[in-house]
Amino acid sequence: xxxxxxxxxxxxxxxxxxxxxxxxxxxxxxxxxxxxNQAACASAPKGPDPDILAIEExxxxxKHKILVLSGKGGVGKSTFATQLAFALAAKxxxxxxxxxDICGPSVPKLVGLENEEIHRSNLGWxxxxxxxxxxxxxxxxxxxxxxxxxxWRGPRKNGLIKQFLKDVHWGDLDYLVVxxxxxxxxxHISIAQFLKGADVDGAVIVTTPxxxxxxxxxxxxxxxxxxxxxxxxxxxxxxxxxxPVDSVRFLSVPADxxxxxxxxxxxxxxxxxxVAPDLSCLIVQSDVFRAxxxxxxxxxxxxxxxxxxxxxxxxxxxxxxxxxxxxxxxxAGAMSSRAALQGIIDQLVAKTGGLKVFSxxxxxxxxxxxxxx
Amino acid sequence: xxxxxxxxxxxxxxxxxxxxxxxxxxxxxxxxxxxxNQAACASAPKGPDPDILAIEExxxxxKHKILVLSGKGGVGKSTFATQLAFALAAKxxxxxxxxxDICGPSVPKLVGLENEEIHRSNLGWxxxxxxxxxxxxxxxxxxxxxxxxxxWRGPRKNGLIKQFLKDVHWGDLDYLVVxxxxxxxxxHISIAQFLKGADVDGAVIVTTPxxxxxxxxxxxxxxxxxxxxxxxxxxxxxxxxxxPVDSVRFLSVPADxxxxxxxxxxxxxxxxxxVAPDLSCLIVQSDVFRAxxxxxxxxxxxxxxxxxxxxxxxxxxxxxxxxxxxxxxxxAGAMSSRAALQGIIDQLVAKTGGLKVFSxxxxxxxxxxxxxx
Numbered sequence: 001x002x003x004x005x006x007x008x009x010x011x012x013x014x015x016x017x018x019x020x021x022x023x024x025x026x027x028x029x030x031x032x033x034x035x036x037n038q039a040a041c042a043s044a045p046k047g048p049d050p051d052i053l054a055i056e057e058x059x060x061x062x063k064h065k066i067l068v069l070s071g072k073g074g075v076g077k078s079t080f081a082t083q084l085a086f087a088l089a090a091k092x093x094x095x096x097x098x099x100x101d102i103c104g105p106s107v108p109k110l111v112g113l114e115n116e117e118i119h120r121s122n123l124g125w126x127x128x129x130x131x132x133x134x135x136x137x138x139x140x141x142x143x144x145x146x147x148x149x150x151x152w153r154g155p156r157k158n159g160l161i162k163q164f165l166k167d168v169h170w171g172d173l174d175y176l177v178v179x180x181x182x183x184x185x186x187x188h189i190s191i192a193q194f195l196k197g198a199d200v201d202g203a204v205i206v207t208t209p210x211x212x213x214x215x216x217x218x219x220x221x222x223x224x225x226x227x228x229x230x231x232x233x234x235x236x237x238x239x240x241x242x243x244p245v246d247s248v249r250f251l252s253v254p255a256d257x258x259x260x261x262x263x264x265x266x267x268x269x270x271x272x273x274x275v276a277p278d279l280s281c282l283i284v285q286s287d288v289f290r291a292x293x294x295x296x297x298x299x300x301x302x303x304x305x306x307x308x309x310x311x312x313x314x315x316x317x318x319x320x321x322x323x324x325x326x327x328x329x330x331x332a333g334a335m336s337s338r339a340a341l342q343g344i345i346d347q348l349v350a351k352t353g354g355l356k357v358f359s360x361x362x363x364x365x366x367x368x369x370x371x372x373x
Numbered sequence: 374x375x376x377x378x379x380x381x382x383x384x385x386x387x388x389x390x391x392x393x394x395x396x397x398x399x400x401x402x403x404x405x406x407x408x409x410n411q412a413a414c415a416s417a418p419k420g421p422d423p424d425i426l427a428i429e430e431x432x433x434x435x436k437h438k439i440l441v442l443s444g445k446g447g448v449g450k451s452t453f454a455t456q457l458a459f460a461l462a463a464k465x466x467x468x469x470x471x472x473x474d475i476c477g478p479s480v481p482k483l484v485g486l487e488n489e490e491i492h493r494s495n496l497g498w499x500x501x502x503x504x505x506x507x508x509x510x511x512x513x514x515x516x517x518x519x520x521x522x523x524x525w526r527g528p529r530k531n532g533l534i535k536q537f538l539k540d541v542h543w544g545d546l547d548y549l550v551v552x553x554x555x556x557x558x559x560x561h562i563s564i565a566q567f568l569k570g571a572d573v574d575g576a577v578i579v580t581t582p583x584x585x586x587x588x589x590x591x592x593x594x595x596x597x598x599x600x601x602x603x604x605x606x607x608x609x610x611x612x613x614x615x616x617p618v619d620s621v622r623f624l625s626v627p628a629d630x631x632x633x634x635x636x637x638x639x640x641x642x643x644x645x646x647x648v649a650p651d652l653s654c655l656i657v658q659s660d661v662f663r664a665x666x667x668x669x670x671x672x673x674x675x676x677x678x679x680x681x682x683x684x685x686x687x688x689x690x691x692x693x694x695x696x697x698x699x700x701x702x703x704x705a706g707a708m709s710s711r712a713a714l715q716g717i718i719d720q721l722v723a724k725t726g727g728l729k730v731f732s733x734x735x736x737x738x739x740x741x742x743x744x745x746x
Contacts, residue, residue, distance in 0.1 A: 106585050
C-alpha cells in the first residue's frame, strides 16, 4: 500500500503534497491552503476508517481468504474462482464466494443462481446458498433486472464492496474466495484497503498464455507487491485446447472461394478409426492462444512468484460455467481440464494450510487426481 | 445520460437530492445544508466543463468517431479495435486509435509498438505512428516500465482520458477508433460525457457466444441507451474455432490414466489423406465457447440493435495480435477470420458513410471479401 493510500483516498482535485483526508493534519497542513477540500477535511472525523474495524470483526470467523485476480478480463478468472469454491465445498469445507465485479458480475450465472434475491436479517445480509456449505454474494442478486447496467463510478462501487465485507453474514467459514474484476483500480485498491486488518492468505492470478495477457499479469503482480498482498501463485488458463475427436467437425474447403465448404466429418472419422478403433480415446490438441514468449510459467519464474499450473482450454469447462455447475460433477473422462484444476486447487489448499486432515473419500472428482507441473 | 450525470460528477459523500457541482445552485440549494462539499461547491466555477468545449474544438477535424465497447473483458475488443484501425488505414484513410484502458492497455502490444514514447509539441501530445496514416495513443506509451501497475482510482483515470481527448494532436482524421476497457464505470461514463458535443458515430459492442458474456452485453447495450450512444452493432467474436488440420495434434489417450497419451498425429494425418488428398484444404471446426441461448445474434434481435456478424476463433488472428500486425497482411488463405472481419468492417464503413468513393484497388486483403451474415 502506498503512503498516500494509507492516508485515505486522496481526492482528485487535492493540492500537491496532500496529507490525506484521514491524517490528523487534514485541512490544517500548510499544503491544504487553497485546496477545495480544505473545509470538508478540517471538519471530517479523523483517524482510520471505523468500517475497517467492523470488517475485521465480521470476518473474524473466516479462517482463510483468497483473492482471485487477473490483469486482463476474460481469462477465466470468475470460472476459476467459482470452480475453486465448488471444489473446496466438495471437500466438506464451509465456503463463501464473494463477487466484487460490480459492473460485470458473472458469479450468479456460473453457480446457476440467476434469479435469487438477498434477504436481510438482524445478523446482516444473508448470502445465497448454492449448497449447504457454499454461500455466494454478488451484486447480481441485488439487481431488479439482470440486464440493468450498473453505471457507477468508483466511490459507489467501493461503497458496495465495503458493505459486502461489513454486512454479509457468512457465519463460520473455512474459506472466503473473492472474485475481483480485471485491473488495478478502484475495486482492487479498495479490497486491499478494506481487508488490511483481516489477514488475507493471498491472491491467485489467472492469465491466458499470450503475451498480451501476460503483460497485464506483470502489472497485477506488481500491484500485489505494492499493496502488500502475497501472491499464492499464477494459473495459466486456456492453455492448449483438447477436445475429443468425435466432438469436432471436418470441413473440406475448395480452393475456389466461390464454392462452399463441404462437411466431410463422417468420412474423416471413418478414416481415423484405422488409427484409433475406439474414437473416444482420440483427442485433438492445439494451441489456440499461443505463448509467444514462454507464457505464465516463465513470467512467474522471472518475477519470483509460484506457478500453479496450466488448465487446458476445454469446451466442457466453458459449458459447465454456462450451465452453472461444478466441473467436478459428472463423468470423469469427459473433461480434459478437470485433473489440472484439481491439482491447482489442491496446491492452494496445501499452501493455505486449510485442510488438516485430507480425506480423499470426501473429495469429488479425485479419480484422475494429478498435480499440474 | 442520466440527469445526475449532466449536472457533473456528484461526489460520493454528497447529500441526497444533490443538485450537482455544475448546477447554478451548487452549494446554495436547500439540499446542500450540511453537505461536506458545500463550501467547495459554492466557490467553484459554475456552468459546463470548459474542457468539453476544448475537446469539441480539438476533435473538430475528426470526421468519424467509433467507440469499441464490451461488457466482459477478454472477448477480443482490443484486437477488434486494432484490426478495425488497420483495415481503415489500409483503405488509405487517416486513422487514429485511442486506447482508454488505463489499467490494462493492450494496444501498444497489438500494433507492435511497445517501446515508443510520446512527444509534446506546442500543438499538443504527438501520437505514435504505426504507419503514415495510422496514429495511436495509449497510456502504455507513458509508462517508464511496461510492467508498472497503474494503480489509479476513477478520478485520475478520467483525468488522463480527458487529457487524451483534449491534448492529443491527431491532425485531420477520417476515423478515430476508441478502445475502452470492459464494463460500465468511470471510463465509460467519462468518455460519453467528454464526447457529448463531439458528434460520435456510435459504439460497436464485441462479445463471445456464451451466455455468461451475453449477459454483460445486454448491460452494455442498456448503458449505451442511457448515455445516448448509438449502437452501430454487435460483433460475436471467438464464434467457433476453425483451424487447418495440419496445425493440430492427435493424441491417443489410454483408458488407464496411469499410462501416458501417445502422439498419433502422423498416422492420423496419413489416414485423413484418404478423405482430402490435399490436407491444406481440410479444416477442423468446433465450438469452443458454446452459445447456449442463441448467442449474440438472437440477443441483438431481441434488444433491437444491429448484428454485424461472427468472427471465428482463429489462432492466426491471436498470433497477429501477439506479433503486433494487421490480420490483413500475408497469405489470404491462412486466416479463417479474415473474410468475416473484413465484412464487418465494411458494414461499419457503410454505416458511418465514411468512404464516399470505395476503391477496391486500394483495399488490402479484399480477395476473399465476403459480408458476414
